[in-house]
Amino acid sequence: MSTVISTSTIDLQLLRSVQQLGTQIGHTPLHRITRLFNKPGVTVYAKKEWKQLSGSVKARAGYAIFKAAIENGSLTKQKALLDATSGNTGIAYATIGARLGVPVTLCLPENASPERKEILRSLDAEIIYTSRFEGTDGAQQVARALAMEQPEAYYYADQYRNDNNWKAHYHSTALEIFEALPGITHFVAGLGTSGTFTGTGRRLKELNPAIRLTSLQPDNPLHGLEGWKHMETAIVPTIYDSTLADDNLEVGTEEAWEMIKAAYHYEQLLLSPSAAANLVGALQVAEKLDHGVVVTILPDNADKYKDIIKKLL
Ligand SMILES: Cc1ncc(COP(=O)(O)O)c(C=O)c1O
Structure with a gap:
């Protein structure tokens, strides 16, 4: 089909x-x-x-994911891009989102480094802290549940499954x-x-x-x-x-x-x-x-x- x-x-x-x-x-x-x-x-x-842009390799995947979602209409300024990340992908999404005026919501393990949290906050990303004991695996579960609960509010980027990443x-x-x-x-x-x-x-x-x-x-x-x-x-x-x-x-x-x-x-x-x-x-x-x-x-x-x-x- x-x-x-x-x-x-x-x-x-x-x-x-x-x-x-x-x-x-x-x-x-x-x-x-x-x-x-x-x-x-x-x-x-x-x-x-x-x-x-954004100071890491993850600019490439973050950008490709954003671009494909905008091109196929799944992401507009009325939705937030949502994903789980411990660092660089989040910084890439937040940098690109800030440039484009698209909101970004990130599920981040609470033990992420203070520098990381500070950078993300300065880029206006909304941060949802997840269990320090479950790392990025736990953050993925929280992001997936949120996307399923509110599909109209979020575009779930899911970098671990998204082919635009590789x-x-x-x-x-x-x-x-x-x-x-x-x-x-x-x-x-x-x-x-x-x-x-x-x-x-x-x-x-x-x-x-x-x-x-x-x-x-x-x-x-x-x-x-x-x-x-x-x-x-x-x-x-x-x-x-x-x-x-x-x-x-x-x-x-x-x-x-x-x-x-x-x-x-x-x-x-x-x-x-x-x-x-x-x-x-x-x-x-x-x-x-x-x-x-x-x-x-x-x-x-x-x-x-x-x-x-x-x-x-
Ligand atoms: C510092 C750093 N090194 C390596 C990697 C691994 O790259 P990939 O996710 O493309 O396997 C990442 C991914 O976030 C990263 O942030």
């Missing part, structure tokens, strides 16, 4: 505004690692995803990487909703089936790698494709913290825990190679993590 979209529900001015915002999403620079890793024949690059990376991140580095041999990235890994990896494999994909996960459920999921013990995102990765590696929180210090010292990169963990994984892959071009993602920098800045400076 085909879906008929009624143009009467689409706000054309809103549609134009969201399309214009697209110039501020993506097109992030690559950093070549030269001092932390130096081996003839093997190069490692990391994509600095904080260099875009498609954002399929249509942007992967192409940017392949255009800049057509000789890429390995792609390495951690899993949260899995949108970054799934979308980028799927497209890179289509462009060159020889490219090897390594997914990364925390080494235990009680980790400190904000944004990552321990798939074995978490609610597995519907968009996650466990057959895509050629290899899977685990990264410990301690290793990531060591990498935060090393990346600052040797590369002048001020990284978040998950960005440092991606670099740990990328260097492990690179060390085993004689020839290759390894690419990873740096989802955000340390701006929102005051603890890191205090320890480093």
Whole structure:
């Protein structure tokens, strides 16, 4: 059965505004690692995803989700975009919502960092705090229940199931990487909703089936790698494709913290825990190679993590 979209529900001015915002999403620079890793024949690059609107990789998924919902008439200024998030996706939604004049409601575990809460409040997002003991899984349950109770008030974005999440990376991140580095041999990235890994990896494999994909996960459920999921013990995102990765590696929180210090010292990169963990994984892959071009993602920098800045400076 085909879906008929009624143009009467689409706000054309809103549609134009969201399309214009697209110039501020993506097109992030690559950093070549030269001092932390130096081996003839093997190069490692990391994509600095904080260099875009809202300061993280989640600008891509947040924007794609907003745009698709406005294009198909499910989101107008009369509704609020609703989702569960512990951080960067919420900041992306709230930033985009503020620019477009669309309200944003976020279900957020109550133990989210004070900096995170402050940023979201300053962007005028409505925040519903959920149990600290249930993390983003609990926040998802609260958001889903609210959307079912009040479908006229909310557009439920559901980043864990929304195909526009991984498609954002399929249509942007992967192409940017392949255009800049057509000789890429390995792609390495951690899993949260899995949108970054799934979308980028799927497209890179289509462009060159020889490219090897390594997914990364925390080494235990009680980790400190904000944004990552321990798939074995978490609610597995519907968009996650466990057959895509050629290899899977685990990264410990301690290793990531060591990498935060090393990346600052040797590369002048001020990284978040998950960005440092991606670099740990990328260097492990690179060390085993004689020839290759390894690419990873740096989802955000340390701006929102005051603890890191205090320890480093
Ligand atoms: C800091 C950080 N790193 C990594 C990720 C994981 O990205 P994805 O959800 O695309 O798997 C996220 C997602 O929110 C994040 O905020």
